[in-house]
Amino acid sequence: MGPRWRRFSPARDWALRHPVLLTLIAALAVRLAAAVFISTVIGLDRAEFSDVETYDRLAAELADGRYHDWGPRSELLYDRFATYVLPLSILYRAFGPHLFFGQLLAALAGAATAALTCRLLLMVTAARWALLGGAVVAFLPSQVVWSSTVFRDSFIWMMTAAMALACAVAARSRGWKLAGLGAVIAVLAFLLGHLRWSTLIVACWALVIAAVLSLGADRLARIAGAAVIAVLVPWYVGAGPAGLEYVRRDSPAEIRSQRTEGADSAITGATRDDLVHLPRGLSVVLLEPYPGTRFTGDSVRLAQLELAFWYPLLLVALFGIPEAFRRRRVLAFSMVTAGTLVVVYALSEGNFGTAFRHRGELVPATAVLAALGAPTILRVWRERRQRAAPGREPVSATDR
Numbered sequence: 001m002g003p004r005w006r007r008f009s010p011a012r013d014w015a016l017r018h019p020v021l022l023t024l025i026a027a028l029a030v031r032l033a034a035a036v037f038i039s040t041v042i043g044l045d046r047a048e049f050s051d052v053e054t055y056d057r058l059a060a061e062l063a064d065g066r067y068h069d070w071g072p073r074s075e076l077l078y079d080r081f082a083t084y085v086l087p088l089s090i091l092y093r094a095f096g097p098h099l100f101f102g103q104l105l106a107a108l109a110g111a112a113t114a115a116l117t118c119r120l121l122l123m124v125t126a127a128r129w130a131l132l133g134g135a136v137v138a139f140l141p142s143q144v145v146w147s148s149t150v151f152r153d154s155f156i157w158m159m160t161a162a163m164a165l166a167c168a169v170a171a172r173s174r175g176w177k178l179a180g181l182g183a184v185i186a187v188l189a190f191l192l193g194h195l196r197w198s199t200l201i202v203a204c205w206a207l208v209i210a211a212v213l214s215l216g217a218d219r220l221a222r223i224a225g226a227a228v229i230a231v232l233v234p235w236y237v238g239a240g241p242a243g244l245e246y247v248r249r250d251s252p253a254e255i256r257s258q259r260t261e262g263a264d265s266a267i268t269g270a271t272r273d274d275l276v277h278l279p280r281g282l283s284v285v286l287l288e289p290y291p292g293t294r295f296t297g298d299s300v301r302l303a304q305l306e307l308a309f310w311y312p313l314l315l316v317a318l319f320g321i322p323e324a325f326r327r328r329r330v331l332a333f334s335m336v337t338a339g340t341l342v343v344v345y346a347l348s349e350g351n352f353g354t355a356f357r358h359r360g361e362l363v364p365a366t367a368v369l370a371a372l373g374a375p376t377i378l379r380v381w382r383e384r385r386q387r388a389a390p391g392r393e394p395v396s397a398t399d400r
Helices: 009-017 019-042 048-062 072-095 102-121 125-140 141-146 153-170 175-193 196-211 217-237 242-250 252-258 274-286 297-325 329-348 354-387
Strands: none
Touching: 009 019, 009 125, 019 102, 019 125, 019 297, 048 102, 072 102, 072 153, 102 125, 102 141, 102 153, 102 329, 102 354, 125 141, 125 252, 125 354, 141 297, 141 354, 153 175, 153 196, 153 354, 175 196, 175 217, 196 217, 196 242, 196 329, 217 242, 217 252, 252 329, 274 329, 274 354, 297 329, 297 354, 329 354
16 A cells, blocks of 8 residues: 555545444435535425425424314325424424425435445444445435435435344344334335335335344244234234235326326326336336436436446345345345336336435445446456456455
8 A cells, every 4th residue: 555545544444344324424414415506506496306305294283283184185294294294394483484494394304315325234244344335325326316305215214224224123123122123114114104005015024034134043923023014014004914005006007197297207108008018118217218218307316327337236236136136034124125116106206306315225235236246247247357467466355
């Protein structure tokens, strides 16, 4: 190591000792900067985005007591979005109804998602690769944008990331610690149930699968606890036992049709047949918008710019799948949740703008796979260089 690099050694050593803290600070800093830029330079128009107007109105009315006049529609919306709207209303009551507080909450949740992803990776890989995974979530442009505006999506990411970490720890825990983690997971599932039902239901089913794949000791207790959570939490929030009522009531074709209506980036020609639509749906969720697309809107332009990062990230993530399978007891919840959401969104998305925003739920798991795949790629590259130069010393295990 030359003198130039030695100057960075203290900072590098600190980063490797505190990867989660560094990820949190960096992710929060970039989101706060983006939030300030959006609010002061671009501006947030409540009337331009229906979701923003809904969160803002509910929080303001809750803050000043007008919720007593709510009708069934407002009560239903609040019940669906309470995990985001309630803390926003508390800030409104204390400081006034300024949309920047909604951006601040989203930024905190987005930064926490990056830190939780980094912490999960520390359970299965070295600190430098955990930092890489955390950096993906911290700096991917879409992650920054969606968690710097007044949307609930970053809260959804945070809840699922926290559940993934809790499940990973629970897979190795026993006794009272396991019971405590079960209570934490139940609370996180309840909070997720007041953000997005489809993600809650997928997460609850993934919870049971993760329990089945956990260590043999106390496995039955984990399965029983996971099954209780998976049945009762969706039932309590109104989706029916294990979410089956919601699944039966809202078919993917109906949801897809609703999301197509009036959308500038509608997926034209979306068939009513789910199996026929699935290949196009997978393309929209994972790969589009291709160059030359006819989709319009700011989210489409952002997605096209991000493809330069997204495609290589997906490629590296593919190399991480075998490593993730070998560590399935720890990563089962994260991988099953993401894999199921890919199919769910592929079947139900009717316009690209919504699909791109929902793609954000897949980023933490993709970052985990990329962090596991990167060492494999680096090792193969070094081994090929070594074979090309036979006089060099073999690559040591620590270098890998």
